[in-house]
Amino acid sequence: MAATLGPSGWWQRWRRRLSAWNGSRMLLLLLLLGSGQGPRQVGAGQTFEYLKREHSLSKPYQGVGTGSSSLWNLMGNAMVMTQYIRLTPDMQSKQGALWNRVPCFLRDWELQVHFRIHGQGKKNLHGDGLAIWYTKDRMQPGPVFGNMDKFVGLGVFVDTYPNEEKQQEAQKRRYSPGVQRVFPYISAMVNNGSLSYDHERDGRPTELGGCTAIVRNLHYDTFLVIRYVKRHLTIMMDIDGKHEWRDCIEVPGVRLPRGYYFGTSSITGDLSDNHDVISLKLFELTVERTPEEEKLHRDVFLPSVDNMKLPEASTQRLTSPRL
Numbered sequence: 001m002a003a004t005l006g007p008s009g010w011w012q013r014w015r016r017r018l019s020a021w022n023g024s025r026m027l028l029l030l031l032l033l034g035s036g037q038g039p040r041q042v043g044a045g046q047t048f049e050y051l052k053r054e055h056s057l058s059k060p061y062q063g064v065g066t067g068s069s070s071l072w073n074l075m076g077n078a079m080v081m082t083q084y085i086r087l088t089p090d091m092q093s094k095q096g097a098l099w100n101r102v103p104c105f106l107r108d109w110e111l112q113v114h115f116r117i118h119g120q121g122k123k124n125l126h127g128d129g130l131a132i133w134y135t136k137d138r139m140q141p142g143p144v145f146g147n148m149d150k151f152v153g154l155g156v157f158v159d160t161y162p163n164e165e166k167q168q169e170a171q172k173r174r175y176s177p178g179v180q181r182v183f184p185y186i187s188a189m190v191n192n193g194s195l196s197y198d199h200e201r202d203g204r205p206t207e208l209g210g211c212t213a214i215v216r217n218l219h220y221d222t223f224l225v226i227r228y229v230k231r232h233l234t235i236m237m238d239i240d241g242k243h244e245w246r247d248c249i250e251v252p253g254v255r256l257p258r259g260y261y262f263g264t265s266s267i268t269g270d271l272s273d274n275h276d277v278i279s280l281k282l283f284e285l286t287v288e289r290t291p292e293e294e295k296l297h298r299d300v301f302l303p304s305v306d307n308m309k310l311p312e313a314s315t316q317r318l319t320s321p322r323l
Contacts (some may be wrong), residue, residue: 002030002276006119009240010141013228016291017318019293030127036198039287040305041321048285048286049110049283049284049286049314050104050283050284050286051281051282051284052106052109052282052283052284053260053281054071054100054102055100055102056102056227056279056280056281056282057071057072057085057098057277057280057281058277058278058280058281059081059082059083059278061080061085062079064085064098064181064303065080065135067179070101071100071101071102072098072099072100072101073098073099073101073106073138073139073313074096074097074098075096075097075098075099075141075265076094076096076097076141076146077089077094077095077097077138078096078097078098079096081276081318083278084116084276084277084278085098085276085278086274086275086276086279087130087146087264087265087266087275087276087277088118088146088266088267088268088273088274088275089118089272090118090121090130090268090272090273090274091268091272092265092268092269092270092271092272093148093268093269094267094268094272095141095265095266095267095268096146096265096266096275097141097146097147097260097263097264097265097266098262098263098277098280099138099139099262099263099266100138100261100262100263101138101261102133102261103259103260103261104260104261104262104282105257105258105259106257106258106282106284106285107227107228107248107258107287108226108230108284108285109131109226109227109228109282109283109285110225110226110229110283110285111134111225111226111262111280111281111282112223112225112279112280112281112282112283113132113223113224113225113226113264113277113280114221114223114277114278114281115130115158115215115222115223115224115264115275115278116181116218116221116222116274116277117129117130117160117184117215117216117217117222117273117274117275117276118216118217118218118273118274118276118278119216119217119272119273119274121271121272121273121293125229125271125272126161126211126216126271126272126273127160127161127162127268127269127270127271127272128144128145128146128159128160128161128266128267128273129157129158129159129160129161129184129266129273129275130157130158130208130264130265130266130270130275130277131144131145131147131154131155131156131157131264131265131266132135132155132156132158132224132262132263132264133153133154133155133159133207133224133261133264134153134154134226134256134260134261134262135148135151135152135153135154135155135260135261135263136146136151136152136153136257136260136261137151137152137261138261138263143197143199143267144197144199145157145265145266145267146265146266146267147198147263149150149196149264150191150193150195150196151191151193152191152192152193152255152302152303153190153191153256153260153303154187154188154189154191154226154233154254154256154303155188155189155191155197156186156224156226156235157186157187157188157189157200158184158185158186158205158215158224158247159183159184159185159186159187159203160183160184160215160228160273161183161214161271162181162183162185162202163199163200163201163202164200164201164202164204165180165181165183167320180211181212183202183212184213184214184215184216185202185204185210185211185212185213186210186211186212186213186224186234186235186237186248186249187202187207187209187210187249188207188208188210188233188235188249188251189203189206189207189208190208190210190254190301190303190304190305190308190310191206191303191310192302192304192311192312193283194310194311194312195310195311197206201308203318204217205311206231207234207253208251208254208305209248209249209250209309210248210249211237211247211248213237213239213248213250214239214254215239218241218275219237220234220241221238221241222238222239223237223238223239223277224235224236224237224238225237227239227252227285228254229287230233230287230289230297231252231253231254231255231296231297232251232252232254232294233248233250233251233252233254234246234247234249234250234251235247235249235250236248252304252306253305253306253307254305254306255303255304255305255306256300256303257299257300257303258299259303262282262314264277
């Protein structure tokens with residue numbers, strides 16, 4: 001028969017268990033402090049993610065401004081508020097941007113964007129949307145959602161106004177059911193500096209893919225995630241208030257150079273909206289590669305997409321200095 005523990009024996013056993021639990025809790029705390037969020041498995045195999053603070057932005061918005069110590073720079077009408085960074089207010093003819101000052105040299109990464117688009121405009125009386133960038137040049141204002149045209153890199157667009165549809169309606173023409181898109185609409189574009197974004201057709205000629213995303217005037221959080229792993233570009237969204245990622249775009253064979261900059265921008269015209277960014281969180285993804293994959297995934301110096309031929313850009317454009 002097992003011996004019965006007295007009050008002092010129970011107390012000693014409880015203290016040993018408490019000590020062991022505290023040790024486990026301290027180890028978990030150290031992991032969380034070291035990675036920002038802590039590693040978690042992303043997919044099959046040993047794939048983990050670690051928050052990179054130099055490329056991330058969250059409340060309180062420290063390190064945003066124009067000083068030499070700032071990690072993020074504002075441009076145009078962008079303003080730092082307590083709960084968000086407003087790229088543009090709900091006013092006509094405004095544009096603003098937010099750019100990271102630190103170039104990203106990660107091979108595999110994931111960018112989570114927490115944003116909000118809202119305003120007084122009713123259906124089809126609001127615009128124009130916002131864009132998320134990973135590009136060679138930064139702080140270059142222009143017509144593509146507040147950024148330069150003929151950019152070099154990746155652009156992901158949350159387009160809230162259907163320009164092409166309105167032009168078709170004005171011409172008394174209708175879309176066929178197979179080509180009509182429902183707005184707001186998310187699309188992606190890879191550019192080597194040779195392509196212009198076609199506003200009249202909402203970027204249709206150069207898009208890699210897209211999906212409908214009803215994101216305006218919602219009373220819960222909306223998120224977008226851009227994942228780049230082994231030349232594979234995946235874009236997902238969480239816009240239904242269910243805290244679940246939903247697929248939007250998936251494109252293999254996307255080749256993006258390292259050393260580009262992350263940013264986000266927005267623009268309004270005759271129509272407007274508030275375009276707010278609550279947080280940008282970049283995670284480094286550690287991915288196992290075979291020796292064959294290491295050879296296949298060598299660094300590239302110009303953005304491209306397999307099985308998609310991009311026109312050659314001018315030498316002047318490709319050698320333009322970074323800011």
